[in-house]
Amino acid sequence: MASSQMLKLVFDNGQDSRRQWPRQLTILSARLLTVTTDVPVRIRDLSAGGARIEGFNLPAAGTDVMLKRGAADAFGTIVWVSGTQAGIEFEDALEHEALDAFQKAPEMPALTQPDGRRPGFGRKGGTHPRWSDGTGWIDS
Numbered sequence: 001m002a003s004s005q006m007l008k009l010v011f012d013n014g015q016d017s018r019r020q021w022p023r024q025l026t027i028l029s030a031r032l033l034t035v036t037t038d039v040p041v042r043i044r045d046l047s048a049g050g051a052r053i054e055g056f057n058l059p060a061a062g063t064d065v066m067l068k069r070g071a072a073d074a075f076g077t078i079v080w081v082s083g084t085q086a087g088i089e090f091e092d093a094l095e096h097e098a099l100d101a102f103q104k105a106p107e108m109p110a111l112t113q114p115d116g117r118r119p120g121f122g123r124k125g126g127t128h129p130r131w132s133d134g135t136g137w138i139d140s
Contacts, residue, residue, distance in 0.1 A: 030069040048093040070105025
């Protein structure tokens, strides 16, 4: 099949006909919940049938998830993962009110990359009369 005919199958009057639902481009903070994890994410685009999210340490394709933003939530499955982005297909199409709830929910904390350090193991100042410099105890 010629490439122009193939493009005509995919695009119809400038619109991508592969999409079942129109997508809303967004940058919304949310949480991605699985049975074992709670990951902060950004919703990059949203439709009644799914969402494209961005975040660190995303679950693998095939994982059942809940996307949560404020009081709004949606159950779905991760269908693809590419680097720090993933696609979610919702179990049930979201109604217009549910899409609005995602958009209007209060903003959540900013998405930050985990730094890999364990809490509580930083170097502390020597304010105690006896403190350690890592090689032994020092009297002040």
